[in-house]
Amino acid sequence: xxxxxxxKEVLRRTDPPSGFGDRVMRRVRADFSRPAxxxxxxxxxxxxxxxxxxxxxxxxxxxxxxxxxxxxxxAMRIASxxxxxAQHQVNRR
Amino acid sequence: xxxxxxxxxxxxxxxxxxxxxxxxxxxxxxxAARASESVDVNLDGALLRxxxxxxxxxxADERQVRDIVRQLEGIYVRSYEFEDDGQxxxxxxxxxxxxxxxxxxxxxxxxxxxxxxxxxxxRPRGETIAxxxxxxxxxxxxxxxxxxxxxxxxxxASLEGQFGIPRMGKVEVKxx
Numbered sequence: 325x326x327x328x329x330x331x332k333e334v335l336r337r338t339d340p341p342s343g344f345g346d347r348v349m350r351r352v353r354a355d356f357s358r359p360a361x362x363x364x365x366x367x368x369x370x371x372x373x374x375x376x377x378x379x380x381x382x383x384x385x386x387x388x389x390x391x392x393x394x395x396x397x398x399a400m401r402i403a404s405x406x407x408x409x410a411q412h413q414v415n416r417r
Numbered sequence: 418x419x420x421x422x423x424x425x426x427x428x429x430x431x432x433x434x435x436x437x438x439x440x441x442x443x444x445x446x447x448x449a450a451r452a453s454e455s456v457d458v459n460l461d462g463a464l465l466r467x468x469x470x471x472x473x474x475x476x477a478d479e480r481q482v483r484d485i486v487r488q489l490e491g492i493y494v495r496s497y498e499f500e501d502d503g504q505x506x507x508x509x510x511x512x513x514x515x516x517x518x519x520x521x522x523x524x525x526x527x528x529x530x531x532x533x534x535x536x537x538x539x540r541p542r543g544e545t546i547a548x549x550x551x552x553x554x555x556x557x558x559x560x561x562x563x564x565x566x567x568x569x570x571x572x573x574a575s576l577e578g579q580f581g582i583p584r585m586g587k588v589e590v591k592x593x
Contacts, residue, residue: 392460392468399458399494400482400576403562406551407570408577410525410535 438540438548438565440516442495444509448559451504452497461491461565481576489566496560505559510536510552513561517550531556542567 362370449455460468469486472479486492497505517538525537533555540548549570551562564573 388464389467389471392464393471395458396460396465396468396472396486396492397479397482398456399460399492399562400485400573402456402494402496402560403492403549403551403564404573404576406535406553406560406562407537408574409533409553410527410537410551411574413527413535414525 438542438546439491439493440513440548440550440563442493442513442561442563444495444561448497448505448509451499453500454496454498456494456496458492458494460493465489465491478576481572485568485572485576489564489568491563491565493563493565494561497558499557502556504557507554509559510554510561513550513552521548521550533558539570546570 449457465486469483472483472486474480499505514536521538521540523536523538525535527533527535533553535554536552538550538552539546545567547565547567549562549564549568551560553560553562
């Protein structure tokens with residue numbers, strides 16, 4: 325057998341065994357549905373991000389509360405001043 | 418008839434608020450832009466209670482404010498100070514006054530051509546007050562206060578003289 329006929333024999337087109345396509349597709353689907361394993365670095369990043377979000381939310385909450393407290397004192401100061409001012413003027417007349 | 422219906426529809430939300438002791442303080446943003454100083458406070462429900470919780474027990478002023486605020490449902494204040502006289506439209510007060518129905522009672526009126534004009538309205542609810550509105554129009558200052566909830570006016574007035582501000586009794590007030 326010469327080289328040419330040997331090559332023809334090796335490269336001869338053959339059909340895959342039955343069910344081959346189904347098995348390939350099953351494996352592909354299985355690989356895609358399996359959750360990716362998170363490495364230690366990914367976990368630390370996620371923890372750091374969560375901590376940053378918690379700090380930001382906490383900071384915003386403290387800021388909003390302090391602002392509300394300050395607004396309340398300003399509002400009460402103005403209201404009390406106006407009522408006292410009116411009372412005083414009424415008493416003077 | 419159609420115009421009347423439209424006016425009624427426009428006034429309806431404000432009237433509903435006024436029933437509860439609250440008025441809608443609609444003031445154009447341009448007024449704050451013209452003012453040298455402005456205050457815009459809107460504290461209602463949860464925010465008011467949250468703010469009150471953070472008032473100190475050790476500070477007498479803050480303790481007194483917390484006692485007053487405990488009975489309140491909302492505090493709304495707009496105050497504008499201007500560099501010169503006549504920087505605001507005096508009809509603003511007249512427009513806001515329209516929201517006050519017959520269940521609101523005017524308890525104080527101080528009128529002056531050159532100094533401040535103060536009107537205090539309350540909406541009685543049984544033995545208590547459901548709402549308070551103060552209109553104070555001075556040549557260079559306009560202040561509108563709306564307090565919703567049961568408030569003791571004497572307690573409120575007694576706060577004046579605290580916050581580092583001298584009591585009116587110690588201040589020389591000239592009358593024209």
